[in-house]
Amino acid sequence: MKVEAFLFGGVAVFFAGSAVLYGYWSHWDPPGTAALVVAFLMAAVIAFFCGMNYRRKGRRPQDRGDAEVADGAGPLEFFPAKSPWPVVTAFGFAVLSTGVVFGLWLFLIGFGVLARGVLGMVFQYADRGDRQEG
Incomplete structure (x- = not known):
């Protein structure tokens, strides 16, 4: 992942420089500068x-030249079998998007549901390594 980190870091630096130059030459045109700043932030993340x-x-x-195919065998990651949080997150985003059209009150409700769904997905299995079966 080191190569990928450097690659996306370079992309982030490119977009940061592009945002500064574009902002300066366009007298800080809000839409274009904002789009370049968002592109910088996505690459930086x-x-x-x-x-x-x-x-x-x-x-x-995959990063080692002397690795064998068998070195990459075994479980790669933990994937949950079923979870309600993606549905909650999608519903929250739908309500939030509808709130952009119909008013701040619906936007805030959607933001709350979306935040709960994202936090539920993030912390759903936070303690899975602490449990001991017995």
Whole structure:
């Protein structure tokens, strides 16, 4: 993941520089500058994620030239069987989007439901390593 972190870090630097230059030359045109800043933030988030995974898990078999196919065998990650939180998140986003059209009160309700759904997905299995079967 180190290569991916550097790749997306370079993309983030490119978009940051593009945002500054575009903003300066266009006299800080809000839509274009905002789009470039959002592109910078998205690339920076992916670069941060890849860098943290590299730091936490180390080199993958795909990153080593001397690795064998068998080095990559075994379970890759934990995937939950079923979860209600994606449905809650989608419903919250739908209500939030509808609130943009119909009013702030519906937007705030949708934001609350969306936040609960995202937090539910993030922390659903936060303590799965602490349980002991017996």
